[in-house]
Structure formats: structure tokens, C-alpha cells
Amino acid sequence: MKSFYFKTFQRDSKVYLSRSSSFLGPIVFFLITITLYPLAFGSDEEKLAELSAGIIWISILLANLLSHQFIFNEDFKDGSLDLVLASGKSLFLWASIKIFVNWYFSSLPLIFLSLLTSFMLYLPFDAALILALTLFLGTPILSMFGALAGALTLERGNIVGSSIVIPMCLPALILGILAIQSYKNEELFFYIFLLAAFLFFSIPILIASCLGAIRLHFE
Amino acid sequence: MRQLFNQLISFPYFFKIAQISFPYLFLLSILVILLGVLWGVFFSPVDVTQGEVYRIIYLHVPAASVAQSIYYTMVIASITYLIWRIKMASVFMISMAPLGAIFTFLALFTGAVWGQPTWGTWWVWDARLTSTLILLILYLAIISLFSSFDRRASTDQAVSIVVLIGGINLPIIKLSVEWWNTLHQSASITLSGSSIDNEMLIPLLISIFGFYLYVTAIGMRKMQVEILKREISHNWVKEIFIEKR
Numbered sequence: 001m002k003s004f005y006f007k008t009f010q011r012d013s014k015v016y017l018s019r020s021s022s023f024l025g026p027i028v029f030f031l032i033t034i035t036l037y038p039l040a041f042g043s044d045e046e047k048l049a050e051l052s053a054g055i056i057w058i059s060i061l062l063a064n065l066l067s068h069q070f071i072f073n074e075d076f077k078d079g080s081l082d083l084v085l086a087s088g089k090s091l092f093l094w095a096s097i098k099i100f101v102n103w104y105f106s107s108l109p110l111i112f113l114s115l116l117t118s119f120m121l122y123l124p125f126d127a128a129l130i131l132a133l134t135l136f137l138g139t140p141i142l143s144m145f146g147a148l149a150g151a152l153t154l155e156r157g158n159i160v161g162s163s164i165v166i167p168m169c170l171p172a173l174i175l176g177i178l179a180i181q182s183y184k185n186e187e188l189f190f191y192i193f194l195l196a197a198f199l200f201f202s203i204p205i206l207i208a209s210c211l212g213a214i215r216l217h218f219e
Numbered sequence: 220m221r222q223l224f225n226q227l228i229s230f231p232y233f234f235k236i237a238q239i240s241f242p243y244l245f246l247l248s249i250l251v252i253l254l255g256v257l258w259g260v261f262f263s264p265v266d267v268t269q270g271e272v273y274r275i276i277y278l279h280v281p282a283a284s285v286a287q288s289i290y291y292t293m294v295i296a297s298i299t300y301l302i303w304r305i306k307m308a309s310v311f312m313i314s315m316a317p318l319g320a321i322f323t324f325l326a327l328f329t330g331a332v333w334g335q336p337t338w339g340t341w342w343v344w345d346a347r348l349t350s351t352l353i354l355l356i357l358y359l360a361i362i363s364l365f366s367s368f369d370r371r372a373s374t375d376q377a378v379s380i381v382v383l384i385g386g387i388n389l390p391i392i393k394l395s396v397e398w399w400n401t402l403h404q405s406a407s408i409t410l411s412g413s414s415i416d417n418e419m420l421i422p423l424l425i426s427i428f429g430f431y432l433y434v435t436a437i438g439m440r441k442m443q444v445e446i447l448k449r450e451i452s453h454n455w456v457k458e459i460f461i462e463k464r
């Protein structure tokens with residue numbers, strides 16, 4: 001017999017796969033934003049190489065904002081959120097799975113794409129690998145903050161969300177960029193470990209506050 | 220002590236106390252600010268390196284200090300609300316957030332006016348300026364949450380969650396921004412002592428104290444308004460305003 005959590009995982013994956021806009025939307029947005037930067041700043045190789053890490057991070061940060069509303073919103077609308085709340089299952093695990101599926105479909109493709117686009121923006125290969133590593137550690141933080149914003153504004157959509165998510169995510173962006181900039185020397189590990197610490201520190205706090213935010217719609 | 224606390228968190232009692240003490244507190248705060256600022260501007264010595272320009276410190280430092288303190292008190296209030304569901308805590312948060320935004324803006328503005336002659340630009344992307352700007356954005360985001368719910372209790376809970384998460388995150392943001400860039404002069408007044416001469420320090424401290432008094436007075440007034448909004452249909456409100464006539 002499959003457990004409740006595994007079924008949640010399966011069902012959510014099916015929903016994401018069946019609705020192309022939910023995982024293609026961020027990809028298209030990301031590619032378009034990446035294209036905008038050379039068009040605006042010129043195609044000078046040195047200048048782009050200097051900016052590329054920041055360009056990719058910012059584009060992923062913005063692309064992430066598009067997919068947050070999908071995490072809890074549909075369950076809220078069709079009423080299955082009520083059933084989950086009433087079922088007595090571990091909500092923490094349930095919310096983690098939902099956020100993980102969202103990350104899997106909206107951020108993971110972008111991480112692989114970022115490796116490809118880093119060549120287009122003349123980022124050195126070593127730095128591109130570090131970029132992918134920082135994105136691996138950083139994008140779950142973005143997804144969790146996004147889930148919190150989405151959970152807070154279930155009824156009203158994503159108006160307030162971005163103004164909350166972006167300032168909160170700044171440490172991830174800064175640490176990621178600092179790690180990429182120092183990809184040749186020892187300090188790299190300092191920033192990578194700090195980013196990992198920020199990720200593991202925010203998992204319990206953010207998911208718990210997500211649940212708090214969901215509950216306030218049912219009081 | 221416990222009784223006093225219980226009285227202070229009851230709406231009618233707080234309303235009466237605020238009604239009585241507001242005019243005195245407000246007047247006192249204006250007098251103290253005037254004393255501090257006038258003393259600072261006309262009677263304290265001229266700075267050796269910066270000249271007369273430094274005198275804007277008597278507005279800049281108090282505003283920046285108040286702007287940060289308001290956020291920390293809001294974090295305490297949010298914890299209080301999330302644990303004990305004390306309604307006064309949410310009234311406090313909702314009334315203080317706009318004040319915090321205003322003082323953060325004032326700190327940034329006076330900082331820009333100060334930075335123009337001393338650093339040569341209105342704005343630099345320095346650690347402290349950046350984190351103050353983020354504080355302003357955070358305040359504005361919190362204020363924008365006020366109107367995104369239909370029910371009062373949802374707003375209160377959402378605001379307190381965001382304030383709390385922001386409060387946990389703010390030190391992290393500050394640290395990471397500091398690794399990123401630093402140009403601002405380091406803090407001159409710390410708990411262990413100060414690097415400012417006494418003749419400048421005393422008016423500065425008076426001015427900071429005056430700003431805190433002012434925020435207390437205005438904050439109480441704003442809390443009164445917020446309480447009236449929530450309790451307009453209750454009997455005690457009618458009693459207070461009918462007795463007055």
C-alpha cells in the first residue's frame with residue numbers, strides 16, 4: 001500500500017506534468033531574461049563575463065516568483081487542503097513534499113539551463129560549476145520563501161508575495177555571488193558552507209511558518 | 220506587576236491612560252528634541268574633519284536608531300501575539316510599522332544630505348545604507364499586507380508571521396551585506412563607550428531620547444486610533460465619548 005505522502009508526491013508530479021505552463025513558464029521567462037541582458041548591455045565578451053553570474057542568479061530569482069502561486073493555491077481552491085488539515089497526517093512532511101515537487105519542476109530545469117547559458121554569457125567553466133552548486137543550495141530557499149508568500153496570500157494571488165520574498169532571499173543571492181566570485185581561492189568554501197547553513201537553518205523555520213500561514217485561512 | 224500588565228493590555232484601560240498621558244508626552248518630546256537639536260546646532264563645537272556639515276548627525280543618528288528599534292519591538296510584539304494571542308500586540312505592530320517606515324526614510328534622506336558634501340555622492344552601495352534600504356522595503360511590504368485579508372485575525376497573524384521571519388532574517392541580511400561591501404563609518408556609540416567628544420555626545424543623546432519620546436507619544440496615539448477602529452461598536456467606547464459631552 002502506498003503511503004499518503006508518496007501519493008501526494010505522485011499526484012503533484014502529475015499535476016505539474018499535465019500543465020505545461022507551470023514548468024515551462026519559468027523556463028521561458030528565464031531564457032528571455034537572459035537574452036535581455038546582452039541586448040541591453042551590449043555583447044562585449046569581458047563585460048558579460050563579469051556580469052554573467054549575477055545575471056543568471058537574478059533571472060532565476062525572478063523566474064522563481066512565477067511558480068509560487070501553484071504550491072498551495074489549487075489545493076485551497078478545490079478544498080483538498082481542508083481534508084489534509086482534518087486528516088491528522090504530518091503536515092510538516094506534506095508541505096515539504098509539496099515544496100520539493102515545486103522545486104523539482106520549476107528550479108531544477110533552470111539549474112541545468114544555467115549551465116548551458118553560462119557558456120552563452122562567457123562564464124569560465126569552473127565558475128559555472130560553482131554557480132550550479134550555489135543554485136542547488138540557494139533555490140530551495142527561494143522556493144520555501146515563495147511557498148510562505150503563497151501561503152500567506154492564498155485568497156488574493158501573488159500581489160504581495162514578491163515584495164516579501166525578494167528582500168528575504170538577499171542573503172542567498174549575496175552568498176551565492178560571493179562564492180562564484182571567489183571560485184579560485186579558499187574563501188569559496190566559507191561562502192558555500194554559509195549558504196548551506198542558511199538553507200538548513202531556514203528549512204524548519206520556513207516550513208513551520210508556512211503551516212501557520214495556511215492555518216490562518218481556516219480559523 | 221502582573222496586574223499592571225493585564226491592565227495595560229486591556230483596550231479600555233490603555234485607551235484611558237493614553238488619552239491622559241498623550242499631551243504631556245508629546246509636549247515633552249518636542250521640548251527634548253528642540254533642546255537636543257538646538258544645542259547641537261548652535262552650541263556644540265565644530266567637527267575638525269567634516270566642519271559644520273556634521274551637525275545633521277543630530278537628526279540622522281536618532282532617526283536611524285528609532286527606525287531599527289521599532290523593528291525589534293515589533294518582533295517582540297509578534298512573538299507575543301503568536302504565543303499568547305494578545306490583541307494589543309497586533310495593534311502595536313500595525314500602528315508602529317508606518318512610523319518605522321517614516322523614520323527609516325528620514326534616516327536615509329538625512330544620510331543622503333550628509334553624504335553629498337562628505338562622500339561626494341548622495342548614495343553609495345555601502346553595507347549599512349543597503350541594509351537600511353532593505354529595512355524600508357520590509358516595512359513597506361508589511362504595510363502592504365494590512366489590506367490583503369478580509370478578516371482582522373488573518374491580517375494580524377499574517378503580519379506577525381512576516382515580522383517574525385523578517386526579524387530572524389534581518390541580522391543574516393545585515394551580516395551578508397557587510398561581507399559584500401563596507402564604507403560607512405563604524406558605529407560611534409556602543410555600550411562599552413563612545414568615540415565622540417562629550418560636548419557633542421550629550422546633545423546627541425538628548426536628541427535620541429527626544430526621538431524615542433516622540434515615537435512613544437505618536438505610537439500611543441496611533442494605537443488609540445487602531446483600537447477605536449476595532450472596538451467602535453463596544454460599549455466602553457460609547458461611554459467614554461458620551462461622558463465627555
